[in-house]
Amino acid sequence: MKRISQTTLLLAGLGAIAIASGCKAGKTGQAATDEDAAKKVYVAPGKHDELYMFASGGFSGQIAAYGIPSGRLLKVIPVFSQNPENGYGYSEETKPMLNTSHGFVPWDDTHHPELSKTNGEDDGRWLFINGNNTPRIARLNLATFKTEEILELPNVAGNHASPFCTENTEYIVGNTRFSVPLDGDKDVSIGDFKKKFKGAATFIKVDKNTGRMNIAFQLIVPGFNYDLAHAGKGPSHDWIFFTCYNTEQANTLLEVNASQRDKDFIMAVNWKKAEELVAQGKGRKVPAKYAHNLYNERTHSATSAMENDVTMLDVKDYPGLIYYIPCPKSPHGVDVEPNGEYFVASGKLAAVIPVFSFKKMLGAIDQKQFEGDFDGIPVLKYNTVLEGEVQKPGLGPLHTEFDGKGYAYTSMFVSSEIVKWKVDTREIIDRIPTYYSIGHLSVPGGDSRHPYGKYVIALNKITKDRYLPTGPELTQSAQLIDITGNKMKLLLDFPTIGEPHYAQTIPAEKIEKNSVKFFKLEENDNPYAAKSEKEARVVRKGNRVDVYMTAIRSHLAPDNIEGINQGDDVYVHVTNLEQDWDVPHGFAIKGSNNSELLIMPGETATLKWAPDRTGIFPFYCTDFCSALHQEMSGYFRVSPKGSNVPLTFHLGENLAAR
């Protein structure tokens, strides 16, 4: 009976959306903004924004940094996708970043940026993000805004419940959204889903000084679809919560078959206990092949190594490690409030938002208040863990963040709104429409112990009539909403790159003070660096030619190179000799089947070029660096294969009269 009413509600909601967007496009979006909204988002020219927002680029595979409250795009940081704009994934130095056990993968799908935390607060050191498609986790250095490390996760597919971190970034996690047989089982019938398909809750240890990641252990869990996670804090420090849907364990037409049960599960994991077990030598080392890519700031180069094994704990063998909490229906987000006592789950097909109590959970475990088990894992009784439910919140609840003042903000995908409610009474305070179909939402510090509050940012999937049309492919958007008052107020609506799947927002002061202005030339340890023009040279070894080139305003050295033959592999290593702020140089060669390079001051980058024909090939600086930028160019002469044109190179000897 209950299920019918939920479904009816849902259908009604979907119908309403269809009518709203289909009939009167342009009218629904005209909600009044406050008259002083413009003042609140106006950041005068030359002034800096109050906050950084790091939003995932979704299917772009990248991250974008925006200034808040202006919504200005500051930078696209390449992570899992090649970026011809600056040569990431094209230069010899950065290609290894995109290496995987499947070889070079030029693209991925980024979902959840996660700021590193100390004492449960965003510390502004690193940003982690998951690659969903070919399961990986990346770590970005927020001093350089560069991707510094990418770690592949074995035994996982669809790394969606990732990369949420524990209170002091002891661990970040990954888990499978598309359960698969473990990597050892090579050829399995899809029909054997229930028997052979597993989840692998992966715990990655993060070195607290260097940020370096290593897989500490994988918990082998039943084959559900693990969707999201959040670690406890304060009293719940030792625990982490994952949502799972498809507890039906369907493997076809999931739309229907994975939506049959009234309740799926929250999986509560005692990670501290798992850590202890592993420290005691429990678990087994299982062969696994996964790439571990590291970027070194001194060599300006990445290396990719293949790891060989992973430690696994089969949770069935270790009672007390995990418990299932029933949760209505197909839970998506699970979010822990700042004090660490309540955790909120959002069943995306549910008509209520359950708020669970950590204290009650421990009590229920203590008194063995189980309604049964799943594959030997105890399932706690819903009511023994439940603190209460938010009634009639809206349709399609997905995610909740907190403002630190006792209020929670939950995104509603289907009814396209944000609902503000009071955590302790679960009473709804306010609701505000979003344009349209919000997914995640971001309150600055909203998942931390001390939220900054002030704003909530809606991250929307659909924009339709919100901006000037750009053909069938439209931008997605973010909306800035003021939450300082009792009523939420829409301030600004701005387009984003890719899909702004999720974002984390942090006060600018935590980042900007560490920002690197340029790399020191004397610290450049790239083996192909030419640290002065005297070191500029061209060296041939068989059919490999290494060009050690320097760039400084406004010339490249050497700039006339002859004696290259068709069929050679030419590696042009360009070192930017500038030691000043904001003076990058670019580098491009006519006809090169590769991208350009963008080289920061003090950095060395390498473009591999295989000339396939004879002729003269100009090269030049692509970044407008100076008044004589256009003069920053030169020529390669490519002679036929086997030609005896001697290898020569020079700069500044004027040959014009020849």
Added chain:
Amino acid sequence: MKTGSRIAIAAAMVLLLTAYFLPLWEITLSAPQYPEGLSMDIWLNGITGNVLQINGLNHYIGMQHIDPQNFAEFKIAPYVFGLLILIGSVASVKGSRKLLIGLLALMIVFAATGFIDFYLWEYNYGHNLDPHAAIKVEGMYYQPPLVGYKQLLNFLAGSFPATGGMLIGLAGIITAATLYIEIRNGKRNEKERNDRAAGALDHRLQSKA
């Protein structure tokens, strides 16, 4: 010399000592694309700051590379300062007015030589340009100001004493003022002595009469 004067000279010598730890002079450059500014600090024994960046910019207009190694001044100046401090310290300990006069004279000579040298270097640096430079502006020279500001193409160049230079200036003022007071007091004392002597003579003459 009075005790007060001796203390004042000792203090001036301490101020001179700071020249070894603080920059003496600062040249600043700002332009639209350099909102953060560029600066060069001149020390007793060298130059620090954005020398590399300034050299990089100056090559467009053919100015010479600044290389602190090429300045004999930076090798001599620390010794000259040592000598000044030594003379001042002895003058303070012994209370010698003669040495004090010597100190001030040396200070003036040193300051004058320094400024003339600085001006001549600036002149050469701003006028002696590479004829093959990319940017040539007819009749334009790039001599930085001796003190104050000057617009050189897109850059506003400034030249001002830095902390160390100001402290040295203060030491000079203290030395000069001390000497002035000493001399004035000396004259007054002499007058008083003369007056007293004249008074005694009067007395004697009167008593004789």
